[in-house]
Amino acid sequence: MILSNITKYVGSNLLIKAFVFFSQVFVAFFISVQELGEIKTILAMVEIFSLLVCLGMNASVLATAPKILEKDKRKELYSQIMTFNLFSSLSVVLILMIVLLIFNSIGWGIPITTYQLMPLIIMMSMSTLLVSFIQSEKAFGKLAKGQLWAKIISIPVIIFSCFMYGVSGYIVALYFSAVVTILFLIQAFGLKISLLWNGSKKLKEQWKIAKGALLSNMLGTLGFYAGLFVTNIVIEDQKLVGSYAFALILISGFEVISRSVQQYYIPYFSSEFIHEKLIGIEHKFLSISSLLIIPIAMLFCLYSILNFEFKFEDAIVPFLILFMSWVISFKYNLKAGYFISCGKTMLNFKASVVNVVLTVMLSLILGYTLGLVGIAAARLITVIVLIFVYRKLYELN
Secondary structure (H helix, E strand, O other): OHHHHHHHHHHHHHHHHHHHHHHHHHHHHHOOHHHHHHHHHHHHHHHHHHHHHHOOHHHHHHHHHHHOOOHHHHHHHHHHHHHHHHHHHHHHHHHHHHHHHHHHHOOOOOOHHHHHHOOHHHHHHHHHHHHHHHHHOOOHHHHHHHHHHHHHHHHHHHHHHHHHHHHHHHHHHHHHHHHHHHHHHHHHHOOOOOOOOOOOHHHHHHHHHHHHHHHHHHHHHHHHHHHHHHHHHHOOOHHHHHHHHHHHHHHHHHHHHHHHHHHHHHHHHHHOOOHHHHHHHHHHHHHHHHOOHHHHHHHHHHHHHHOOOOOOHHHHHHHHHHHHHHHHOHHHHHHHHHHHHOOOHHHHHHHHHHHHHHHHHHHHHHHHHHOHHHHHHHHHHHHHHHHHHHHHHHHHO
């Protein structure tokens, strides 16, 4: 039964990501390579700050809500977390806008798209929490259906808007997509959420788990995008920055698999955990992901033989290296989910510190010497190190 559920959940997520992936590919060809690099960098910042305003509650609720048997009490917890999130996200966006205006006034060239995209932080944080609430209820079928319909409606609008109006149309369509997604997630959730504040006691209980999750989530996301941020520093050619952004778009399609698997199993690890089961699941998904190496290699060989012109040609080798990083990341992905399920999120934070520090240091060193290939290689080396770090933390735990 569990295998059937996860197949449906991961399968639907892959279908959703396929819609998103092809829409981003279309968008990439409708705007310049430089514009893609700029937009992707800003959206990476938006994603990091959206995790900040969630304060790790998106992870802590997965570990705590499944243990609350009374539905009304879970509903109360969800409402209080969402209320606090609205306050924190509005505050953070306001502060960011003020800081950006100050930087702009002293001569820093802040792109106008930065101001236009910052309010997305509020909507992305709401979506993140709603997804966690639905996962806590183990309503994976409803979640997948809601997300799928949201993308079916949103993606044609994104492609059409970008084709007609370029970057401006793309930004407007992103807000449309965010609103549609929230509406479908609310419908899928089923429980009515209201603005509620019954003191800080429950949030303090959540914070015991959330603090580690907040730090590890932010650092984990920063680690994923560190190469892109460093590319903006060490690479002068903005076309190469856009090419690396395109490689990240491609690899994000695979990242959804590992994230979906991890998120699916967190509630189950929270209620029942068997060491042998975790290791078995880890090996199974490592084997499955390894099978994808063959078709990826065949596509690369086909491209080499045909030798046709490609707008993002510089993204191919970095993508192949990032793909290998993704495959072997299954050696620690489920261990990270297990740490969340048992409330030991500070262990993930420790691993995330290693992730970010090593990625940034190696990206700077290898990026200056080897360019985009060096930055991608830095990610591969970091993932190999993380395998040993998570193994040691798991054994000590």
